[in-house]
Amino acid sequence: MSIEIAGISKNFGAFHALNDINLNIPSGELVALLGPSGCGKTTLLRIVAGLETPDQGKILFNGVEATQRDVRERHVGFVFQHYALFRHMTVFDNIAFGLTVKPKKSRPGKAEIRDKVFSLLKLIQVEHLAYHYPAQLSGGQRQRVALARALAVEPEVLLLDEPFGALDAKVRIELRRWLRRLHDEIHVTSVFVTHDQEEALEVADRIVVMNEGKIEQQGTPSEVYDHPATPFVFDFLGNVNLFRCRVHEGMAEMGGVDLPAPGHSASQHLPAVGYVRSHDIEIERTPGSEGAIAAEVRYILSVGPLVRVDLSLSGNNDSIEVDLPRDVADRLRLQVGEHVFARPRKMRFFSEDYQI
Amino acid sequence: MQIGKGFNKAGRARTSNVSEPAAVRIVLILVALGFLALFLVLPLAAVFSEALDKGWQAYLEALREPDTISAIRLTLLTAAFCVPLNLFFGIVAAWAIAKFSFPGKSLLVTLIDLPFSVSPVVSGLIYVLIFGLQGWLGPWLQEHDIKIIFAIPGIVLATIFVTFPFVARELIPLMESQGRDEEEAALTLGASGLQTFLRVTFPNIKWGVIYGVILCNARAMGEFGAVSVVSGHIRGATNTIPLQVEILYNEYNYAAAFAVASLLALLALVTLAIKTVSEWKMRQVLATTETER
Numbered sequence: 001m002s003i004e005i006a007g008i009s010k011n012f013g014a015f016h017a018l019n020d021i022n023l024n025i026p027s028g029e030l031v032a033l034l035g036p037s038g039c040g041k042t043t044l045l046r047i048v049a050g051l052e053t054p055d056q057g058k059i060l061f062n063g064v065e066a067t068q069r070d071v072r073e074r075h076v077g078f079v080f081q082h083y084a085l086f087r088h089m090t091v092f093d094n095i096a097f098g099l100t101v102k103p104k105k106s107r108p109g110k111a112e113i114r115d116k117v118f119s120l121l122k123l124i125q126v127e128h129l130a131y132h133y134p135a136q137l138s139g140g141q142r143q144r145v146a147l148a149r150a151l152a153v154e155p156e157v158l159l160l161d162e163p164f165g166a167l168d169a170k171v172r173i174e175l176r177r178w179l180r181r182l183h184d185e186i187h188v189t190s191v192f193v194t195h196d197q198e199e200a201l202e203v204a205d206r207i208v209v210m211n212e213g214k215i216e217q218q219g220t221p222s223e224v225y226d227h228p229a230t231p232f233v234f235d236f237l238g239n240v241n242l243f244r245c246r247v248h249e250g251m252a253e254m255g256g257v258d259l260p261a262p263g264h265s266a267s268q269h270l271p272a273v274g275y276v277r278s279h280d281i282e283i284e285r286t287p288g289s290e291g292a293i294a295a296e297v298r299y300i301l302s303v304g305p306l307v308r309v310d311l312s313l314s315g316n317n318d319s320i321e322v323d324l325p326r327d328v329a330d331r332l333r334l335q336v337g338e339h340v341f342a343r344p345r346k347m348r349f350f351s352e353d354y355q356i
Numbered sequence: 357m358q359i360g361k362g363f364n365k366a367g368r369a370r371t372s373n374v375s376e377p378a379a380v381r382i383v384l385i386l387v388a389l390g391f392l393a394l395f396l397v398l399p400l401a402a403v404f405s406e407a408l409d410k411g412w413q414a415y416l417e418a419l420r421e422p423d424t425i426s427a428i429r430l431t432l433l434t435a436a437f438c439v440p441l442n443l444f445f446g447i448v449a450a451w452a453i454a455k456f457s458f459p460g461k462s463l464l465v466t467l468i469d470l471p472f473s474v475s476p477v478v479s480g481l482i483y484v485l486i487f488g489l490q491g492w493l494g495p496w497l498q499e500h501d502i503k504i505i506f507a508i509p510g511i512v513l514a515t516i517f518v519t520f521p522f523v524a525r526e527l528i529p530l531m532e533s534q535g536r537d538e539e540e541a542a543l544t545l546g547a548s549g550l551q552t553f554l555r556v557t558f559p560n561i562k563w564g565v566i567y568g569v570i571l572c573n574a575r576a577m578g579e580f581g582a583v584s585v586v587s588g589h590i591r592g593a594t595n596t597i598p599l600q601v602e603i604l605y606n607e608y609n610y611a612a613a614f615a616v617a618s619l620l621a622l623l624a625l626v627t628l629a630i631k632t633v634s635e636w637k638m639r640q641v642l643a644t645t646e647t648e649r
Contacts (some may be wrong), residue, residue, distance in 0.1 A: 027529065072547070072548070078541065078544040085541075086542075090558060097545055097547070101545065101546055101547040101555070123369060149545065150545070
């Protein structure tokens with residue numbers, strides 16, 4: 001089922017949670033709503049589910065208006081951040097709940113419900129826990145049960161609110177890969193909310209980046225990562241360094257170094273900020289190539305497979321972070337206090353009327 | 357979970373390292389126990405010993421006296437009206453307060469506490485002012501031959517007023533701690549409002565409801581002040597157990613007074629037992645809430 005979100009606005013008192021949101025989610029896609037907390041992503045999800053009413057705008061399912069439709073009639077599966085399992089029911093009863101509350105006419109028989117629940121238990125790989133209570137399960141198991149419970153009623157849309165937010169790092173990665181595989185199997189239109197860019201980049205077909213109640217950018221993971229449309233998206237996806245500079249006729253000037261700034265050919269001495277990801281900077285000992293900025297090594301820190309080098313720019317003492325692959329760092333053998341040259345590989349310039 | 361464990365460890369560390377000297381601890385415990393014995397256990401024992409002063413035969417006879425039986429019957433009747441009504445109002449009010457935000461919510465919370473903060477005598481007088489012969493509705497009621505004050509309806513009304521907060525007060529924190537997630541999950545799974553209440557909300561608050569109900573019941577049966585004002589003390593007709601105890605006592609019929617009073621004391625003991633069990637069960641529910649968060 002496709003979802004169309006048209007002109008949705010929502011205020012909580014004086015707080016503008018959502019501001020004229022327009023979004024199309026084609027049938028069968030797995031979409032991530034990504035943004036910092038308070039950006040309105042959960043509110044948007046709850047409006048799609050019918051748990052919240054928008055102040056303005058429309059929700060269309062398969063092109064049919066559903067804004068006034070009751071939660072029960074929307075046929076959405078909703079997975080909550082804190083699982084929201086019925087704590088007084090066993091895993092079996094939790095998953096069967098949606099089937100047993102159906103009106104008599106459409107309610108499946110006992111044996112049918114049983115088969116359905118056990119096939120779902122098998123899908124989520126916890127058949128042996130059918131008669132356990134939620135309190136006896138681990139976080140990852142609970143969230144899978146919550147997912148099975150939502151899938152039991154065969155929803156046309158699956159909505160997940162920070163589904164992995166309450167889990168520890170390792171389980172989170174396992175579960176999100178599992179969710180991706182599951183989606184490849186069952187192809188139900190899914191929207192999940194997250195503040196974890198890594199999660200969104202890894203799992204989603206499409207990412208919608210939100211900030212302060214507005215959509216900043218939407219696209220495939222590689223589109224939003226490689227071609228961020230705004231400074232916010234650049235900053236939110238990955239580690240980023242900021243260079244203060246001026247753009248003038250297609251060139252950016254910072255501390256005596258000129259770098260090409262495509263897209264700014266008409267600018268005349270405009271203050272701007274250059275954005276570059278920390279792994280898109282090379283460190284060299286000699287100024288060699290063009291566009292290398294003189295800097296001094298401040299700290300060196302090993303972070304797993306990477307080595308993080310903290311540099312202070314000689315021009316203005318701004319500090320930047322550089323992530324080097326371990327083999328590169330091993331070859332360089334950098335010393336604290338050493339004078340080096342930093343050469344940004346990819347830099348994007350946003351003139352100052354863009355604010356972060 | 358993690359934090360909880362940490363606290364436990366810290367707690368244990370405190371008893372062993374940072375505790376008061378043994379002598380201080382023993383004195384404190386003895387003072388507390390002594391106080392308890394003097395003001396709670398002793399009176400309770402006195403009630404039963406006075407009641408049985410003239411033997412079992414006299415005890416049972418005192419209870420079999422027609423006026424006493426009528427008082428017991430009226431007390432049970434009052435509770436039978438009050439408890440279900442306040443159970444219903446209590447759940448509705450707690451539900452509204454804990455799960456929704458609406459204008460006037462804090463006013464409602466304050467109003468629920470009103471019966472606790474007002475003297476029961478005043479509660480009784482309110483009804484006399486409204487329904488009494490000189491009251492607002494008095495003339496109209498007399499015209500239509502409806503008796504409320506100095507009759508059973510007045511007693512029931514006054515008791516409902518006094519016992520109103522018990523169920524709601526018990527449920528509000530419990531329901532607030534459980535949040536709306538489970539109900540919302542039930543709704544998205546297609547459950548109706550009633551199904552959601554019966555199958556999700558109620559099982560979670562069951563022990564809180566029982567706790568509130570027994571407290572409400574104990575107070576409904578034991579209420580003296582408010583009932584005394586509206587009852588009119590008509591023997592065999594508008595006397596409840598507490599009023600009957602007072603009358604017997606004023607007539608120097610100590611053994612009978614204490615015999616009837618012992619019924620209330622027994623009620624208190626049963627209430628206490630059920631209360632302990634439901635408190636324990638409620639803590640378990642809260643504990644599972646916490647591990648799930």
